[in-house]
Amino acid sequence: MQVPPVFIDIALEDQTQELRAYLKSLGAEISEERSPKGIEDDLHKIIGVCDTCFKEGNEAEVELVLNDIVSIMVLVSPERAENIILAFCEKLTKAHGQKLGEVCSKALWLLYQSLDERSPMRYPVYYHLLLIAKQTDQIKAIFQDIEQLKQQFSHCPLSNEELQKLYRLLHEVLLRSNQSEQAAKVMIELLGTYTDKTASHAREDAICCITSAIADPKTFLLDPLLSLKPVHILKGQLIHDLLNIFVSENLTAYLKFYKEHKEFVNNQGLNHEQNLRKMRLLSFMQLAETTPEISFEAIEQELHIKKEEVEAFIIEVLKTKLVSARMDQSARKVFVTSTMHRTFGRSQWQQLKDLLSSWKNNLAVVQEGMKSVTAAQVELMQQQPQAV
Structure with a gap:
């Protein structure tokens, strides 16, 4: 088995030439000679055939080659690196197999972390990381929660279209990884990107959000969905009626709905037995x-x-x-x-206010009682004869 050279402490031009020679030795159709057009052209050609090393089945060698490509790529000026980075991302997402996918994910994560926080290229790199995570179930390595994700892109804000595309893929990956609670939060964030003017275009996202929330065995508070504009647009449709049942109705209402719209429920990908379990729990809470x-x-x-x-x-x-x-x-x-309340409206806020007011009054009574006890102790001490 050939061992690739260690590409460190040498000039970039020599580094690319070593990569060319190594990939050619594996059967890649590439010249060993450096391109007269410069480093960028060299990288394009190397990335075009870098998957040749994937066939060797040695993940350590693949990781070495990919990391070396990243180390060269991050030194290319940002305005000239865009097409190179995109080509690299596309190539790595085509890798097959769990172990190879994990290696490619590490290389892309290294690239992502190496890019400046203000670089617009962080977005496509992260998106392709999600594509690999979808295949390898590596989502926990690149995503913790929605707040951290927002922070990652705070120095280079994404457009609504980019956010929507990112959230849709992230939601899909989280569901596939059985992280339904996180997926639900992402879907709510997705629907929050729509305005009054664009809410009507979010119909599929809104339906997906509702069905995901109903199907999630850990989600019981569905009331917040009703305030989302894309969900409000669905009012009067069967999916909105079904959501209302899970928000505030009882099991009898669900059974009646299912009897009348059995095919609709099944077509949404919802499991009737799981729905029954959740509705029983919600009805008991009510x-x-x-x-x-x-x-x-x-x-x-x-x-x-x-x-x-x-x-x-x-x-x-x-x-x-x-x-x-x-x-x-x-x-x-x-x-x-x-x-736990199924809905949290005006009456629940009033109940909370009354509870806090009662708690405040009780504390005041306790405070007055403590003052009385302290005063009595002071008076008792003053009445005792002082020792001579």
């Missing part, structure tokens, strides 16, 4: 908001479950941490301590 003491019989009737399934269902609810409660099997009752 019941717990107004009924601190719930009988097993009420749970059977409201949630359409069998008598022998009630205890298992309550345990499942408690595991989600959506509701804090105590189950009394002998009394066949559930005593609710607290529950």
Whole structure:
């Protein structure tokens, strides 16, 4: 097996010539001679055949070659590097296989980090990183959360079109990697890029956002979606009606909708059994908001479950941490301590205000009580005879 030369501490022209010679030795159709047109032309030709080393199956050698190309590329002036960077990105996204994909991802990540924070080329490099992550399930290596992503591009703001393209791909990659919660946040960010004038063009994105949120087993607060302009545009359509059911209706309403629009639900890629599970949990939350003491019989009737399934269902609810409660099997009752609200509107804000006001008043009472105790202790000490 041939070992590629170590391309360090030599002039760029010699470095490109060494790369040419190495790739030619692997069978690439490239001359060993440097291009008279300069480094940029050399890089174009090298990148055009750099995938020759992919066939060797030695990831360490591939990584060495790709990193060397990056080390030359970042020294090319920004105004002349654009086409070279794009060609490099395109070539690496065509690599096949998990290990090779990981090596290509590392090389692109090195390039991304080497570019100036204000460089507009960071966007296409990151986009191609996502394309590779889609194939190799390496999304965690390049994406942590939406806030960090925004910070990465804060010095070179992206256009709405670029953001939308990036968020769509990121959402797809996160879903494929079973990061549904992060995917939902990205989709909400995507819909937030549309204005009143452009909201009507976001129909597919809005539908995708709704179905993703409904399908996500960890997402229970869907109320914020209704305030998004692209979702509001869908009002009056079946998908908006279905969302409203998951926002504020109960299981009976969902069963009625499914009976009348079974084909529609299935065509959205939604699983009816998973929908039933989520609607039962949401319906129980709604019941717990107004009924601190719930009988097993009420749970059977409201949630359409069998008598022998009630205890298992309550345990499942408690595991989600959506509701804090105590189950009394002998009394066949559930005593609710607290529950997460399905919607957070004016009444919930008023309830929170009343709770905080009560807390403030209680603290004032405690403070006055402490003052009284302190004053009594001081008075008692003053009344005691002083030692001679």
